[in-house]
Amino acid sequence: MAKPKRPGKASLPVLVDASAGPSVVFRSSEAEVTTGFVDIPSSLSANESVPGSRVYFEDTGGDGRVLVFVYGLGCSIFHWKHQLPYLLRTGHRIIWFDYRGHGRSPALPPGIRLRLSTLEHDIAAVCLALGVKVFTLMGQSMGGSLALKFAHRYPQMVAGLVLLAAPPKPPSQTFKIGRIGTAAWRAAIALNKTSPAVVRQGMSGIRRLMKPMAEVIRVLGFNPYLANTADIEEYVEELLAVDPNLFWDLAADLEDLDLEKLTPDIACPTLVIAGARDQVVPLDHAVWLTKRLPAAEIEIVKHGSHCPHFDDPPLVNRRIEKFLKTHGL
Numbered sequence: 001m002a003k004p005k006r007p008g009k010a011s012l013p014v015l016v017d018a019s020a021g022p023s024v025v026f027r028s029s030e031a032e033v034t035t036g037f038v039d040i041p042s043s044l045s046a047n048e049s050v051p052g053s054r055v056y057f058e059d060t061g062g063d064g065r066v067l068v069f070v071y072g073l074g075c076s077i078f079h080w081k082h083q084l085p086y087l088l089r090t091g092h093r094i095i096w097f098d099y100r101g102h103g104r105s106p107a108l109p110p111g112i113r114l115r116l117s118t119l120e121h122d123i124a125a126v127c128l129a130l131g132v133k134v135f136t137l138m139g140q141s142m143g144g145s146l147a148l149k150f151a152h153r154y155p156q157m158v159a160g161l162v163l164l165a166a167p168p169k170p171p172s173q174t175f176k177i178g179r180i181g182t183a184a185w186r187a188a189i190a191l192n193k194t195s196p197a198v199v200r201q202g203m204s205g206i207r208r209l210m211k212p213m214a215e216v217i218r219v220l221g222f223n224p225y226l227a228n229t230a231d232i233e234e235y236v237e238e239l240l241a242v243d244p245n246l247f248w249d250l251a252a253d254l255e256d257l258d259l260e261k262l263t264p265d266i267a268c269p270t271l272v273i274a275g276a277r278d279q280v281v282p283l284d285h286a287v288w289l290t291k292r293l294p295a296a297e298i299e300i301v302k303h304g305s306h307c308p309h310f311d312d313p314p315l316v317n318r319r320i321e322k323f324l325k326t327h328g329l
Helices: 084-088 116-129 142-153 178-194 196-207 210-221 229-241 244-255 283-292 313-326
Strands: 014-017 034-040 053-059 066-070 093-097 135-140 158-164 270-275 296-301
Touching: 034 116, 053 116, 066 116, 066 142, 084 093, 084 313, 093 116, 116 142, 116 244, 135 142, 142 158, 142 244, 158 313, 178 196, 178 244, 196 244, 210 229, 270 283, 270 313, 283 296, 296 313
Parallel strands: 066 093, 066 135, 135 158, 158 270, 270 296
Antiparallel strands: 014 034, 034 053, 053 093
């Protein structure tokens, strides 16, 4: 088992602003939410250094058990919009933050690359800044892979995991997008490494294709008969707002993903939620992941896609609540 990495005392994250305006996801009648920014130091441990940065966070506070939410590639906290208010009503304290260069977090300077390992570092930093040492980590899609990597790196901080449509292997091995789609995916990753400016320029043309793009995403990522059209359109808008270089940086990291060596060491209670019709992370991959984790259970949403929490929010919410209650999380 990997030796746990413990944040160093000499470089603690700093809460720099706790009055960043109204919540992005919660109404004022639902909770008194603290919004603000955390300055993250360049290093949290003696043997690793990553660039310092500032990230936006929200924290509902209170004495309840803590849930920390992370989201997928090209997404935002919007992807948990149907779960956050529900789980707040169960008495939990909820924390989430925008990744570097995403959402309300400041844009990154040109040339700065973003890695999954940096996001692992940032989860620890935000929680330490808010005085949280142990929590249940909730990850959707890429966020699920990130949650698994974090649990392996900082096992002392993770009481439990909820993994929703989490890819355990490189996307090019799981996507049901055919040879041409897979080749295009790999080509974009390669181009971003060698010519990031070209990738940025190319986004202007892609943005003009929003309507046909929304239709492709509706079919590939959602159950088009169940998911709300407004939710899909909002997701596409969020996707197009993401810095394309950061998107393909993280996509490249996902292509190097190999959780097979990590999963046996992750012993905390884990709920895997999978859509039976997922075309991004097919069901057999979710089953494989569940079998690899020592304390995992799986919930299969029969009519669910890669976004079962949009296809059937009440079912997913109740299943998460049951899991949290069963394990005292």
